Amino acid sequence: MCSAARPGPVLLGLRDAVIGAGSRCSWETSKVGGRPDCVPGITMQYPHCPRCSDPLIHIVQVYCPLEGSAYHRTINVLACLRPECCGRSDSWKVLRSECLETPLNQEPTAKKMVPVPVTVKDWCPEADDWGMEESWGSSTEGVVQTPAPDSEREVIEQTSRLEALLLEGAEGQGLVSQSTVPEFQPFYISVIEEEDSHSQSNFKHEQELLAEYQRREGVCVEQLPLSSCDGEGAPETYEKSQVQHGDRTFNKFMKRISSCPQQILRYCWNGSPLLLSPLGMESAASMCELCTSPRVFEFQLMPALVNMLKGSGSQEQSVEFGTVLIYTCQRSCWSRTNQTPVEESAFVQADPDQHFFNRY
Template structure:
């Protein structure tokens, strides 16, 4: 199994409304909101909040097959909209599902004999970058295989993995966000673009004037590991990590998602304890987890329901997945991954 180089980051951007009257999304659609599109053979699920037990809203769907794998692979992120659950990791759920390409093809043929109108992939869709996502151009199939020879799940493992999920439950009462396509650009390409950057630079200048220091002085070097050190110069609020966050996204403040499996996350505030101690092992195989993607502050204002304004608040939501992407061949259930939530210490900068 191979993954993109650690310095190879893909940036997710809003790429237009996903109107259900015009487009039909599928498990290969990268999108915000709407209802989840499960892989064929995967049981429909309605996850519930680990804090209050309320049904969760579907926030993001990402189609992310791994390099060197013949399996389709999806990540679905859900969140609780209740104010009392805001900012708590237990109010978020990240569910990973996989299926071999042959099984998906057979299921699709049997259940969808007349696919009238597939949702068109935007020019910047994740799946368009064949080299980026391990996809053959124009085919929509992954090139290689995930590990399917991992340890089988015991009844206890299955029970634990399904805790808090309501299978085949009615969608009535489940909050639904307005749906958007997610397009993608390589972060390295943003450095050579001048479009839509005036506002980003103005925000940065306002921040520097207010804090009395240049953001560049507070930014650590891009190299190094988890022990990276920051410059001694500190902003008045003392948060050098947030300053680095602002500097990093200043080239594209409208980014809603960052994807870099095996890479380094971009924290919005300083960690209270060692990250390795905070990361639990995979609940299915007991193996380690690796960073895969994170949601960004610009997404908050886009999460709207038809009957009310945005109800979800966060700074960034980081998702860590099983390093081996363990999977039981033929399984119809999902594997739960780890969400780590950081609230925004200066939300007004993104409004």
């Protein structure tokens, strides 16, 4: 069962080199800003805000294939620029696109694919490839192939041939837009494991900002409890601390990111998000609208990203948020005949202390 899949390590996305004007990126590139790079065979109609009808602006593209899947996988996140819209979850769009790792013209096989439980790919040895233009590639490790019984073989062959016929000559149109759309200055995303960030936290400026925050709020961040990504371990017990705004969830957030305040993205598929404020009656998770499987947390955008989003050229654009939680189908449901992205879910939390991050 997919629900048994354990979350992997927490990966932190950091700002890397600026993508120069005229540079071409691959859909296998993780980046901030620019325009979405469409997966082969996909037609992506540029989305508009359902509230004001303005074209959305591309925030981030993450290449994130899953272990146990024969598909490449890319997620694009877009948002509305209007201040009255960008703080609302329904003014954000999350588009998941996939394509087969095996070329479509490959001779169909008479074997039945039996996937193992879906877990996040082992990115650790390849983590530094985030933000690089060359392909990461993808493997089918963890996918068990067992010959289908004779009674099933003919049906499987016929199905494979039918899918091949449907896809033969089907070329995706890529990104389709009816008008000029706004863009943020693009830059690559590099990645480190959260554990490694503790040994790379000699950032004088960031530590000065953290000390300033502690003086202003009257709290020692280092004394606040720290929870794990997958929520395991003993229940947390909070020590009494005099925090000016009294928000323990926010201070736990600050504790967790204190070793790497410049992180712009946190990735932990099927893990637990790092919340800025407690969830009330609302629920961030939802059900997949295609297969009705539950959606699971995959990654979140962090407050430090807000001040790094710059308009291209002389354009002045901004999107304000605290953190944006991205939830995707637990099964990552996809058909070989899909030619448009699958829409997933975004949940926006406002930042109770945004000015702390505005100086990065």
